[in-house]
Amino acid sequence: MGRAYNTIAFDAAKCDGCGDCMRACARAKTGGEDVARSRIQIAAGSTGFELALCRQCGDPRCVAVCPAGALAKDGQSGIIGWDAGKCVDCLLCTLGCAYAGIALDEATGRVAKCDTCEGSPACVPACPHGALKHHTTARIYNEVGDWEDLFAPGLAGCQGCNTELLMRHTLRRVGPDTVLATPPGCVPGMGSVGYNGMAGTKVPVFHPLLTNTAAMLAGVKRQFNRAGRKVTALAIAGDGGASDAGFQSLSGAAERGEQILFMVVDNEGYMNTGMQRSSATPYGAWTSTTPVGRESKGKTQDAKNLPLLMVNHRCAYVATASTAYMDDLYDKLDRAIVAAETGFAYLHVYSPCTTGWRFPTDQNMEVARKAVETNFVMLWEYTPEQGLHLSRSVDDPLPVTDYLKVMGRFRHLSPEQVQHIQAKVEENRAFVQQISQQSQAPREPSRFAGHGGDYGKGDAPRS
């Protein structure tokens, strides 16, 4: 299996050409201030700012054309390293590279290139505008690749759906000592409960009703506790199975502090049965039961904010996440797994639906990202001890229209409806921020690491 690598990403729209990154690089790499010697080069173009920086290519041409064996890609870090002792200064590498990623440093007469400062690039923190980012999500891919895939191959999801990604990653992370409950919805529809008498997962899986998922899973978990076996009781439910019909059993299990990890894949409607509205469907959205015509203009009520309701249950852990921010999702999944050993953990993942929301199948991550960037959904986590903390800044959001316009279900909106949605986003942001400001300082990310609680005593959960 190949490896994924960390990378430095450049967002030209956020760059104002201040040159701080180049100065930071020059200082780190040459000890001076001469930006001509920086390994990262930003130039003012006719339409904005342009970047020349080593891409650390997977199939690097600079390496292929080096006659001296002085360049090589490190299989572990992904960095293309330059060996000063072997280099003969022939400059052929600069002919191989189509990105100006390796170039002559006139001060030394030798080539120079970015080595990402051994994994903590000096340029990235120097950027005052967030135009440079060091993406370290590769860690997830590399680790997850070594874990066992516990879903059957060939799930029957719609093209472009992110739920298969979510299911596979979650089960890989949770591991084989898991009992899985998947109530009616897209997840069993994609094949988690299997076909023709064969299960779709390599862990025990069952198919409760929409209404009783949390109750059944609580019983299963208690029986395992009684038998002294450590398993993770995991539910992967849709918003319908959690927010509508499943809500009373969910609320009850949360109130009792059942040791369950309850994941909601929120695609804001009953998407696998024909795209009917749910209580999680946002205001103004088209669904098959909130049609758009002469009179009707989509859903007339606002969505129920289920994760905030779960906060009001004072669950051991509540968080919202998005597949556009996998490293954040993984952090939260790790904490939820640990929290579920001693109490009720609730993880709410926003899941754009290419079929029901009507956007091109290659746009899922972009839609998910836009939802977060506009504050249409907010990423945060909550524990009773530490309160609620935002996972990323909600200041300076994009206008909500940037999110609404990337899909068909909002195409019909009148300016008044858009205004309503924008106002709702503002109100929700203010509300969540208020709770977060009243909360204590964020806890250390590793708080839960190695925390087994009083698990394994075989006791029934506290009431």
Place this chain on the structure above:
Amino acid sequence: MTMRQTRYLVVGSSHAAIEAVSAIRMHDAEGSLTVATRDRHLPYSPTVLPYVVSGRSSSAQVLLRDAAYFAERNIDYRQGQALVAVRPTEHVAQLDGAAGGELRYEKLLLATGASPIVPPIPGIEKVEYHVLRTLDDAVGLNRAIGTARRAVVLGAGLVGMHAAENLAKAGANVTIVEMADQLCAGYFDRTAATLIEKAFTDHGATIRTGRRVVGLAPSGHGAILTLDNGDSLEADLLLVATGVRPELGYLANSGILADKGILVDDSMQTNVADVWAAGDCAQARSFYSDAKVMNAILPDAAEQGRIAGMAMAGDPGLRRYPGGVPLNTYHFFGRHAISVGNSRQPEHAQVETRFDEKTGRYLRACFLDGRLVCIHGVNEFFDGGVMAQLILRRVDLDPVRERFVAKPMVVGRELMSQLWR
């Protein structure tokens, strides 16, 4: 005894061969793969040899792959086994050397490189001379330059110029004799050549352009050369660097077509089924015309080798050869020259040049219909890889031409960042 078999047979061990090997293994991790080379070393680049001559690089340091590379990838690497004959109808290659013999292949790549041309100068067979194409040549020449006092280099191509520089730095009295009326004629124009020439004469070398050697005779310490104008030169070290050409004796009766090199199409396949050729032995389409040309340069060898390897392995990611574009860099006495694109300018091309005597910076760029044809610089750094893409993508530079000629590096990077997203 049944004949030994291999799915892939790659003949040669330099850039084209090792790129092909890596492309094959990228797509087919299992298929049996044999590399046979007449060389007695692990892979190395002919381009690095001047640095072995100068002593800057040791011969062990310049190897591009180690034995473990081949072992880990289950590749049978056979040194000292030259290709003697090919029988494509039977899919059989005949190798020489004690362990050679006949080998049945499914796919064959000819990446046998080129050998020095030794000009038919009367008396050449009676004198000792060096050539520089193999690691053994370089090690021999490295030993010889230590004691050389009066050295003569025949040929002012990049190999000859590199060697001459090393000889001059080692303290020898060096004369370069070149038939053409300027140095590096294939790579640089007259102004650039004059700048290069000046660096050499500043370091005590003598340049005799437009001169031919018409006779050679042994002398007490080496050879006496007679030039076409009657002058004579004495040399205790003679280096013949008058170019290279492929040795294609193994093609006899094979049906594989060759002109100056083995003729290949845009996936590096020869006219014969299951036989490809790449690198300095291949003659492939030029980017500038449909003519098939020899483009014996390192980046092209690597590119052709990769294409051939992908084609042999059936890799669906294969992109056809866009045609050869000459690409050269030349580092001399701490200065550098870069040459991208055809050195011969086409008719109607518009040429822009600028030269700053104080800094010695020289730039020459050629345009045809707004598109870059070639760009050469001395002491003027620009990203050659970006320039090559501007040529290959036929980017219209008319809107930025003035800025481009003034600041090719900056404007090139700007266009790169905008265009290849």
